[in-house]
Amino acid sequence: MRASVQVPPGGSFEQACHTGASGARAYRTYIPASAQDGAAGLIVMLHGCTQTPEDFAIGTGMNTHAEQHRLIVLYPEQSRGANAQTCWNWFSKGDQGRGRGEPEIIAGLTSRAMKQHSIAPAQTFVAGLSAGAAMAVILGYAYPDIFAAVGAHSGLPLGAALDVPSAFSAMAGQTSSCATPPGHAPRTIILHGDRDKTVHPLNGAAIARMAETSAQGTTSQCTRSGEAGGRCYRRALTMDQAGQTLSEHWVIQGLGHAWSGGQPGGSYTDPSGPDASAEMIRFFLETSQKDEPT
Template sequence: MTPSFGHLMTEATRLTRAGDLRAATALIQSALGAAVPSATVATARTDQGDVIDVEAREVWPEALPESNRPAEPAEPAFGQQFLPGSYTGAAGTRAYKLYVPPGYQQGQSLPLVLMLHGCSQDPDDFARGTGMNEAARAQGFLVLYPAQTKHANSSGCWNWFKRNHQRRGSGEPALLAGMTRQVMQQYGVDARRVYVAGLSAGGAMAAILGSCYPELFAAVGVHSGLPAGAASDLPSALAAMRSGAGDTPAPALDSPPIIVFHGDRDATVHPSNGEQIAAAGMAASRRERGSQGRAYTRDVYRDSQGRPRAEHWVVHGAGHAWSGGRADGSYTDPQGPDASAEMLRFFFANPRA
């Protein structure tokens, strides 16, 4: 009898904890049915194709070939544009694309939504799949899409599971916060209405950004992601993805409101992660059920003062995909309720005080 993917990954986790990385890599390769990209990089892939890169390295801008160097930062734009740019901070350099809605005027104070793609995606793919640029054109806000590099993570994942990328002032959180502030300054963004959302690894990083920079992000959206602090290495990351996060740090009292989407058939990131992100010690104050193509259950959570602080959407029958997304993007589920529209509703109802 051939071992299942789950059994192979469980054994790979045991071998990693025991320090036998060579044997663990061989098992992961067996589970994937394909070669691991590097002798120093092991990749775990689910049967739905999502990836988590277990080792990552930072490559400084001067070490990159000219063809891989990010574009120069965009100048403030007039009229609808999808502009390339880049940001360099102490943790390195990342390219980005910025959507500027039509009719933008210099000095106009618009909201900003930071969108963090999932593994193997890029800004263009994520914009197509979520339809966020179309929403920005209709409602009048900026959308910033950072691009993870293959040099920082060979699968294009944000490094949510590494300790140095989970703290304020360190690693990718510092880089993404700095990029956000750069765009805010260039475009005169309304500082009370800056938000962050992400899918999968991007969702996990969005949760980290919310916990590390509550003075910057007014609200957070997490789709098919994991709580901040859910993992600190490969074994704990695989365990959290497989069966849910264990004990995670309690959110700070000033943590921003959060909206969570998760499919209950997600075989890549266990759905219990979504509930853990939203609940965070609060009791659900209201539950509703409905159907927008797929049936869903929405729980609303309130803090001790009765303020609504979180929403948790469970999309029934959905897998690891952006609910209500467009078919021309990857990891989308057009049948589900529109996660982009609901996140924007939640964001704009929660400006930072």
């Protein structure tokens, strides 16, 4: 039975299906009451294995944050026909590039929503957890004309695997293989727990390293430490010459394979630590490295 997502008066949580050249997927759309006169942006949220859009919406609390910022949220749903555990197939060679497979489907439903709600690419973002985070990274590189920034929580880098065996090796941190980025890195925020036993923290570091090395122009770096929600964290930033933050890499102490600062009622969440949803939105919307975490 599907979890019930609470929707405030004036808001809606709609269901639809998109069919593209590579297949079809169902998805849910959260339209906040605050966006009745126009939305400020759009976030695509990709769930992890065994999760549903409803479960992911509840656990991340993203709809509550979206209400505050006038953001529409899309929750694509992986089908059991495509993956028995409802994992996005980030490890499949046919699902790792532009114009084919699951990236083509997700990009297509995103473009459809952008047109429907008059949202520009500069205000369109993609984020995910675990397998969803790995697919979000793929989409950021494959569709820079659609997605302005990426949020990867407990995910893996582009090209970390090409089949199921290499996927498990990558998840265990036993391989350092990555793809050559097809272009400049998207702005990326990475969050990973240092006690993640499902996807080794080395993968979060690899996402950050790829974002840093494929950034355009001269960059500078700094590291900051802090505490939020009862957990300490280390946050490494890479900035361009204008001071724009190109990437943030959060390592959260004591966090396992779960959405940091998540909400009870959703799977793979931990209420302790920085609020990952709030930090992703801050990063997506900020224009200067002077902006501090919420």
